[in-house]
Amino acid sequence: MSASTSAAPCELCTTPGGHVVWRGEGWRVIRAADELFPAFYRLILDRHVAELSDLSPEDQARCLALLVAVERALRQQLRPTKINLAAFGNMVPHLHWHVIARFSWDSHFPQPVWGTAQRSVQPPAVQRLSCTLDQLDAAVAAALEAA
Amino acid sequence: MSASTSAAPCELCTTPGGHVVWRGEGWRVIRAADELFPAFYRLILDRHVAELSDLSPEDQARCLALLVAVERALRQQLRPTKINLAAFGNMVPHLHWHVIARFSWDSHFPQPVWGTAQRSVQPPAVQRLSCTLDQLDAAVAAALEAA
Numbered sequence: 001m002s003a004s005t006s007a008a009p010c011e012l013c014t015t016p017g018g019h020v021v022w023r024g025e026g027w028r029v030i031r032a033a034d035e036l037f038p039a040f041y042r043l044i045l046d047r048h049v050a051e052l053s054d055l056s057p058e059d060q061a062r063c064l065a066l067l068v069a070v071e072r073a074l075r076q077q078l079r080p081t082k083i084n085l086a087a088f089g090n091m092v093p094h095l096h097w098h099v100i101a102r103f104s105w106d107s108h109f110p111q112p113v114w115g116t117a118q119r120s121v122q123p124p125a126v127q128r129l130s131c132t133l134d135q136l137d138a139a140v141a142a143a144l145e146a147a
Numbered sequence: 148m149s150a151s152t153s154a155a156p157c158e159l160c161t162t163p164g165g166h167v168v169w170r171g172e173g174w175r176v177i178r179a180a181d182e183l184f185p186a187f188y189r190l191i192l193d194r195h196v197a198e199l200s201d202l203s204p205e206d207q208a209r210c211l212a213l214l215v216a217v218e219r220a221l222r223q224q225l226r227p228t229k230i231n232l233a234a235f236g237n238m239v240p241h242l243h244w245h246v247i248a249r250f251s252w253d254s255h256f257p258q259p260v261w262g263t264a265q266r267s268v269q270p271p272a273v274q275r276l277s278c279t280l281d282q283l284d285a286a287v288a289a290a291l292e293a294a
Contacts, residue, residue, distance in 0.1 A: 051230055053218045064211045071200045082240060083198055086233035090249060090257035093229060102237060110237035112261040 012094040013048050022141040026059070027066055029144060031137060037113050038126040038133060039078055039101035041070050041140060050093040067097055069147035073140045074101040077131050084112065103128070159241040160195050169288040173206070174213055176291055178284060184260050185273040185280060186225055186248035188217050188287060197240040214244055216294035220287045221248040224278050231259065250275070 011017065018030030021041065032040040043066050045055075052060060071083045080101035087097045102109055106125060107117050126133065158164065165177030168188065179187040190213050192202075199207060218230050227248035234244045249256055253272060254264050273280065 051218065051222065052232065053215045053222065053230075060211055060215060061208065064207055068200045068207060071198065075198065075200065082235070082237050083200075084233070084235045084237070085199065086231070086235075086259070088229070088231045088233075088249075088259055090229050090231070090259070102235075112233075112235055112237070112259065114259040114262045 010048055010092060010094050012044055012092055012096060017044055017096070018042060019137075021137045022144040024066070024144060027062070029066070029070060029140065031133070031140075034113075036107045036117075036121070036125055037100055037102075038129060039074055039080070039136060040113070041074070041099045043067055043070060043097040043099060045095040048094050050089060050095065052087060052095065055095075063095075063097070065147045066144060067099065069143040070099045070140055073143035074099065074136075077136055077139045078129055081109065086112075157195055157239060157241050159191055159239055159243060164191055164243070165189060166284075168284045169291040171213070171291060174209070176213070176217060176287060178280070178287075181260075183254045183268070183272055184247055184249075185276060186221055186227070186283060187260070188221070188246045190214055190217060190244040190246060192242040195241050197236060197242065199234060199242065202242075210242075210244070212294045213291060214246065216290040217246045217287055220290035221246065221283075224283055224286045225276055228256065233259075 016030055018032050020028055020030050022029045026046050028044050028046060030042050030044060032042060034040045074080060074083060078101045081104045082102045084100040084102050085097060100113060107119060107121050108115055111118060163177055165179050167175055167177050169176040173193050175191050177189050179189060181187045221227060221230060225248050228251045229249045231247040231249050232244060247260060254266060254268050255262055258265060
């Protein structure tokens with residue numbers, strides 16, 4: 001069921017996968033370094049499991065609670081136009097969820113961040129957020145800790 | 148919090164949004180008509196709600212159970228390379244989840260279906276599936292009914 005056909009080690013097994021914002025039992029949340037989408041977080045399962053349906057019902061429920069916690073923190077801090085959630089894993093078949101705050105002014109809106117750019121954004125996106133990334137990380141971590 | 152700034156009615160409030168495969172209390176599942184990705188389903192909330200975190204914990208749990216049911220049916224019937232899950236709603240801010248069976252041979256793999264095509268596929272993707280779409284729809288509906 002794995003998409004990987006090479007012997008290369010999984011990068012989410014061997015590296016944090018980004019700037020670690022929170023670690024809990026079996027899961028971590030990182031912030032991606034994306035200039036166009038600064039409020040781009042990933043919820044990553046520590047174990048190497050490909051699909052949501054491979055998890056036990058308890059682990060699925062925990063995944064949902066953590067996803068909702070990140071989403072809520074982003075909404076409360078940033079008042080985004082929309083939250084985008086996605087779990088693909090086509091390149092890295094190790095369960096991870098993208099949680100992205102999207103804004104009507106961002107470079108790709110209303111396209112997905114994996115789609116076609118619609119406009120250039122100046123000043124840079126990070127300067128348009130209503131708080132700093134440090135404040136955002138702290139709010140996300142606090143929400144996860146309470147989840 | 149709505150992304151819609153026009154007075155146009157929401158298309159997921161006024162139309163089924165695709166070929167209806169299953170209807171349950173508060174939710175429906177449709178199959179999108181996508182030649183490149185024939186095993187492309189959407190789980191749609193009947194009510195007009197934008198974000199997962201707007202739902203009650205009970206409705207969030209139901210959403211998860213239904214998502215997992217669709218994912219499991221697609222995996223069992225098709226043995227895909229990967230399942231892709233996504234909730235964007237940038238264009239239609241009415242909660243709906245994309246559940247897509249992806250294959251290493253498909254037109255965009257390993258890119259998301261919203262990304263850049265990687266190859267042309269002949270014979271057409273639907274002919275490469277290990278069952279018919281009618282059989283697939285029936286398996287998805289049965290899994291949802293049991294969820």
